[in-house]
Amino acid sequence: MIKRIAAVAVALSTPYWLPKAVIGLRVKVFAQVNGPEGVVVPDERVGPDRFAELYAHPAADGRSRGAGLSDLFWYWLAPGPEVHQEHLEPGPRYDAVARTTSAILAGGSAELSAAATRCAAAVLDELGDGEATLVRLRDLMMPVWAEFFYGLVFREPCPPLARRLIVDNAEDVINSLKNTRLRHMDRRARLTRYLLRRLAAGEVPHELPAELTTPRDRAHYLQGAFFNTAVVQMSEAMAHLLLVLAARPDLQRRLAEHPDDDHGLGNVMNETLRMYPLFGIAHRITSEDIDLGDGIGYPAGTVLCFDYPAYHATGYTDPERFDPDRWDHLSVKDAHHIPFGVAANRPCPAWRLAPLAMRAVTREVLRRFTLHSSVSHTRSIPHRAPCLLVPRDRPLPRHRIAAVLAFLRLRDRWEDVGRSLLQFGFGSWMVLDARRARPAERYFERHDTQGRALESAAPMRPGCPVGAHRTAPGGGTGPGPAAGPPPD
Template structure:
């Protein structure tokens, strides 16, 4: 006879064993409800039932859809994640001469002969891979492998000298802390970010940056401009992009073999990259604040001061046959400029400043990886990629048998499923805490109460960035 205690124990065991099947999905749904409740529902998200995908880029590129931070509750959250120096982060600067100077400086630093930039990316990738994988088979997380690659690369662009190990470590630690906080897998650790700030402050004060930095920025702001633009956003976005691209190749053997057989086929690699960006856009939602009225064309008016949220995944899923399938060959007859495809934003509303450079660098890094390794992975693949893309790097001269490769993929899939259950719970806790903490600090709102849109003080001195809070969940993941 089964006792009540035995039945409860069996039920608890069944729930525990089946957690990977139901817990992650339930936690994601709960997180969305929590964030929506905390942030409110005043924002307009596009595309929607009224404004469809055909009007998406027109509204996104409208001159009045150019406000960046002032007036949006979401800005407090993004400034919280991007601290320190979110007030001079290029993405969040309001239009004006200060932004123009910053954007011009960024373009100048990113410029250079394509062949030299390609070779530099190849060398950085080769050095990091030599450190990361030395045996026949190495289990890595692709995002973690790529971060030091781009830390080195962007250091060389900014300082025009080889990147020393200590600087690479500081840049990588800073970038990892930012992106882990953004994905709510860990709370932010401001002391970790401050170590890079101190290093950059010393270098800027010593005149070690061989570029003319924006004259309208103070020395403090120049430090935060470099940290936010190059050693935060550039490193994070390139690492995320490469993690998605390499994970796709690890999971689609036919595409990987085609690229390996034709390593110089730029068209095929471009198609794979476009399809990767379509399915896994780096940006989830871009928020803008209207500086004037906008008429969508349906008889309604979007008033000035509205918060517009442009959903890249929703837009990329429209206008394509079988949008959920990974099919690089669709781009043989489809032009990215004519499709619902904006991996780097829209030209009329501040596209990514590295929109020309990024594909070049990704081609260099991908070819260097494929020259050395075969990739295998059976883990889940989502846009947010919170698991950092676990993958096996297998030496090309000592490949696994088909049976061994299949077993390795299955083992990674099972491991990832159980990790995902625990990770989702932590994300819920960390995410809820950080959203509440960001609302309490009100960094963006407080800044604009004391500064105009060009960073000039009104009646009070500069508002400092938020400091690290005592998060009740932090002990679970703090190293």
């Protein structure tokens, strides 16, 4: 009898200990496979007070060549990681791509806000006839931003086919990054083919960089910058923001009752991005020796890993507490707060657009719905932010909302058990496959930092373009020997 009781107790307590144990095992296994990779800052040598100084150093400018981490991220971002703006090496090609991205994202504040509102309204209209709905907030936001960025790129409304292709691509990328699914390159390739057709027909109303010399490079640039990173990051940001509001009814009510309160909503957004930054670690490779003085220096070729969550947790009173009112007394410029990177070192090109568009979409959601959730909230948000949406004109009784919240809390606990095991298995598989494929390393064996072929390079083995992989059953990737740490 005692053994049975103990077995039942262990089984019932599984959601409270197994996910953490599996995550710990995953970190240990990945570290054992990969070995040491980079210098993580802030640390005992470079504290938070000098974090931004090191990040902004002109010699901390390498992005892909020379870091084992690059193989893993190129693998996840395929196809076309060699022309993805986030991973281009500094030089004329990066400068040209960055200028083009900024031009495509440009627009007046009113124009951009109105476009974001229209896209949100179109997607929210599809939820149905005014009944309360259980959603995953990240999934809900994906088509919003697919339509929004399609509109910026093509200057026309987004047709259903294009939206489906963009969402399939973005979901596949983010699910593989979070190790909740294997990557499926066929889904990504469908979007590439669509973009190639539009480019061939002359239907992209922007002058794309001459430094991207082939149609495929230009298609991969559009796919990576706008229909991968932009859609994914904005969907994640909105999922965090709306989940914060869903867990705080008083704060949500205040913002809904004062929709024009830019200051209040801005404070909530700042605090959300402080506690749940979209980037975990951004790595840079030093192109020259760095000497910060006081005996602090790094030789050329050092991989510097800038830890956003650790930095955002310093310089604040009670940093673990969600407190948007703290921003009434803080300057974003002076605080340890870099949700869009640092201006001197490859800042996010959407640093201006993102807050405008997020405010517009948040207001449209709050105008229509009250949000309710009781799930866990972590930076990586692998559960995609489950939430109950209740139409404002058809409120539910409190007891029904309480029952749904109890269900969401229980389901979240048990989903975490299965998800942690999947992440361990899928993550190990993909890390091993990235190590086998070595996409970044192999690319730089044959090209210089500006994408020019090296005369001395050996011919690439047939059938193995950058980002290629072996396909496992179900369209995933096959294993092989590994690079890089696990994502979080």
